[in-house]
Amino acid sequence: MDENYLTANDLDTIEKWITQVEDMHDKQMKFHRNDALKIFKLPYKLIGLGRSRFVYDLKNGYVLKIAFSFKGIKDNKSEALLYNSALPAVKKHLAAVVHHGHGWCIMVKVNESYNNKNVDLVYKLQDELLGVGINPKDLTNKRNNEPRWKNFRIDPEGHIVVIDYANFKKIKSFPLSPTPPDRI
Ligand SMILES: Nc1ncnc2c1ncn2[C@@H]1O[C@H](COP(=O)(O)OP(=O)(O)O)[C@@H](O)[C@H]1O
Numbered sequence: 220m221d222e223n224y225l226t227a228n229d230l231d232t233i234e235k236w237i238t239q240v241e242d243m244h245d246k247q248m249k250f251h252r253n254d255a256l257k258i259f260k261l262p263y264k265l266i267g268l269g270r271s272r273f274v275y276d277l278k279n280g281y282v283l284k285i286a287f288s289f290k291g292i293k294d295n296k297s298e299a300l301l302y303n304s305a306l307p308a309v310k311k312h313l314a315a316v317v318h319h320g321h322g323w324c325i326m327v328k329v330n331e332s333y334n335n336k337n338v339d340l341v342y343k344l345q346d347e348l349l350g351v352g353i354n355p356k357d358l359t360n361k362r363n364n365e366p367r368w369k370n371f372r373i374d375p376e377g378h379i380v381v382i383d384y385a386n387f388k389k390i391k392s393f394p395l396s397p398t399p400p401d402r403i
């Protein structure tokens with residue numbers, strides 16, 4: 220087991236899959252999601268189909284995100300990097316990435332029953348993140364500023380946890396952003 224999250228077999232399957240995703244990208248092609256699902260098999264329940272990642276329930280309180288496109292590879296890397304380098308004030312709003320590798324990451328599972336749709340809380344978080352140097356792209360829709368409810372969950376106490384923050388961007392000119400070593 221890889222730190223008790225994945226078996227050697229899982230890691231082997233994932234590595235071969237990510238090589239296929241990269242080969243497609245080199246040919247300027249990409250898998251259709253349904254074709255990718257027919258090829259890629261892991262012994263876990265699929266609980267999420269994103270724009271560029273499959274999400275599996277590891278049944279231990281964590282989910283496994285697997286890229287099926289080059290963007291997905293970048294997204295898993297971005298989430299791991301952002302989580303690992305975030306200030307505590309930011310981290311408390313991000314579902315924790317506890318492990319990652321090339322093309323995948325393992326994240327804390329956030330309960331789906333958290334569906335308190337409080338718009339004000341979303342705008343408050345948006346301002347808070349901008350105030351600490353993070354542009355929370357995808358928290359709301361760029362066109363109409365509507366919250367993108369699929370990307371985060373709000374618990375009954377009103378605490379927001381973002382589950383898809385791959386497109387959050389550090390504001391380069393922001394003075395307080397710590398610069399982490401890029402270890403991926
Ligand atoms: N941490 C999580 N806990 C529970 N479900 C999740 C989590 N992360 C993702 N999911 C589920 O998987 C779906 C796709 O994940 P997401 O990260 O949005 O992928 P993509 O970046 O490819 O759109 C989400 O809409 C959600 O239903």
Ligand SMILES: [Mg+2]
Binds near residue numbers: 269383
């Ligand atoms: Mg998504």
